[in-house]
Amino acid sequence: MKYFQPVALEHASRLVNHGPTVLVTSADGPRRNAMAAAWSMPVEFTPPRIAVVIDKRTYTRQLVAASGAFGICIPGTSLTDLTYALGSTSGRDTDKFERYGIEARPGPVLGMPLLEVGCAAWLECRLISEPHTEEAYDTCFAEVVAAAADARIFAGGRWSFRDDNADLQTIHHLGGGNFARSGGNLQARPL
Amino acid sequence: MKYFQPVALEHASRLVNHGPTVLVTSADGPRRNAMAAAWSMPVEFTPPRIAVVIDKRTYTRQLVAASGAFGICIPGTSLTDLTYALGSTSGRDTDKFERYGIEARPGPVLGMPLLEVGCAAWLECRLISEPHTEEAYDTCFAEVVAAAADARIFAGGRWSFRDDNADLQTIHHLGGGNFARSGGNLQARPL
Numbered sequence: 001m002k003y004f005q006p007v008a009l010e011h012a013s014r015l016v017n018h019g020p021t022v023l024v025t026s027a028d029g030p031r032r033n034a035m036a037a038a039w040s041m042p043v044e045f046t047p048p049r050i051a052v053v054i055d056k057r058t059y060t061r062q063l064v065a066a067s068g069a070f071g072i073c074i075p076g077t078s079l080t081d082l083t084y085a086l087g088s089t090s091g092r093d094t095d096k097f098e099r100y101g102i103e104a105r106p107g108p109v110l111g112m113p114l115l116e117v118g119c120a121a122w123l124e125c126r127l128i129s130e131p132h133t134e135e136a137y138d139t140c141f142a143e144v145v146a147a148a149a150d151a152r153i154f155a156g157g158r159w160s161f162r163d164d165n166a167d168l169q170t171i172h173h174l175g176g177g178n179f180a181r182s183g184g185n186l187q188a189r190p191l
Numbered sequence: 192m193k194y195f196q197p198v199a200l201e202h203a204s205r206l207v208n209h210g211p212t213v214l215v216t217s218a219d220g221p222r223r224n225a226m227a228a229a230w231s232m233p234v235e236f237t238p239p240r241i242a243v244v245i246d247k248r249t250y251t252r253q254l255v256a257a258s259g260a261f262g263i264c265i266p267g268t269s270l271t272d273l274t275y276a277l278g279s280t281s282g283r284d285t286d287k288f289e290r291y292g293i294e295a296r297p298g299p300v301l302g303m304p305l306l307e308v309g310c311a312a313w314l315e316c317r318l319i320s321e322p323h324t325e326e327a328y329d330t331c332f333a334e335v336v337a338a339a340a341d342a343r344i345f346a347g348g349r350w351s352f353r354d355d356n357a358d359l360q361t362i363h364h365l366g367g368g369n370f371a372r373s374g375g376n377l378q379a380r381p382l
Contacts, residue, residue, distance in 0.1 A: 018363035019210010084379030172209035181375035188275030
């Protein structure tokens with residue numbers, strides 16, 4: 001999409017630093033899926049690494065294990081309903097991209113399906129195999145190998161939440177389909 | 192503080208589900224500390240478990256390793272400056288509680304120093320020893336053994352962000368002292 005611009009890898013952690021709910025996208029050959037995940041965080045700036053909880057019973061986990069890769073897409077407020085739907089249904093028996101009319105582009109490095117329309121940013125990630133934490137905590141570590149953001153809301157390594165980009169502002173799941181929206185910027189002053 | 196009420200452990204993950212920036216508090220004997228952490232997430236509902244990134248070079252990490260415990264306190268907007276200050280200074284040579292005039296109460300199970308004034312909630316956590324992930328990713332897993340929240344913003348297992356509790360709404364670090372505030376509630380509709 002014309003507004004999406006590459007994000008330098010040293011700035012990739014900032015895309016998820018503030019705890020947005022994300023979409024985890026996956027593919028293995030012709031199979032593909034997208035699920036919602038509220039539980040993710042950066043774990044390292046350089047190399048950029050993240051952790052995300054993907055339940056071992058999900059179809060996403062099966063595809064990620066098979067391909068060793070996944071995408072993280074950061075939905076804006078206009079995708080609130082879609083995000084909740086993607087987190088409430090399984091892709092094992094249905095292609096959610098077709099079902100919900102989701103447009104995806106292949107990631108530049110790993111070919112993961114990435115959403116841009118309605119999203120603020122995406123990260124393409126290579127799984128770092130950690131059998132113990134995957135088994136014990138459903139926690140998957142990964143290295144970010146490419147990232148991009150809609151320049152209307154993230155540019156020069158910084159988020160800018162403004163009145164004119166409310167549709168792209170990130171959403172944060174509170175539970176049961178209730179989300180908070182990021183916004184109401186606060187600038188810390190030295191104490 | 193009179194507004195704080197216990198949170199049932201099965202609801203503890205909701206306190207951090209939406210990705211707030213938190214304060215990690217720690218103590219070992221007479222030594223104590225508080226630092227800010229943007230990188231944390233739940234990893235399991237029951238038993239309630241979380242993961243938090245604590246850099247191995249920090250004083251907090253040293254205290255957590257010694258005591259096997261820490262607190263997670265969730266600052267509201269009125270503590271934005273304090274949160275940034277706690278994330279920008281080390282407690283190795285100074286008691287931050289004294290320096291910044293922070294009032295803390297001992298946690299009910301592990302005695303961790305917990306902040307209530309200006310905070311929306313806290314969780315008291317017992318470290319689960321995971322030497323590999325602590326070393327490789329600075330990622331510390333822990334079980335939540337007690338939790339409480341200010342009933343004006345979290346009650347009955349649910350957050351309620353309203354105009355009249357903006358001071359307690361959670362903050363989400365964007366980088367460089369810029370924070371977003373949770374708010375602007377969105378309710379997902381079925382697709």
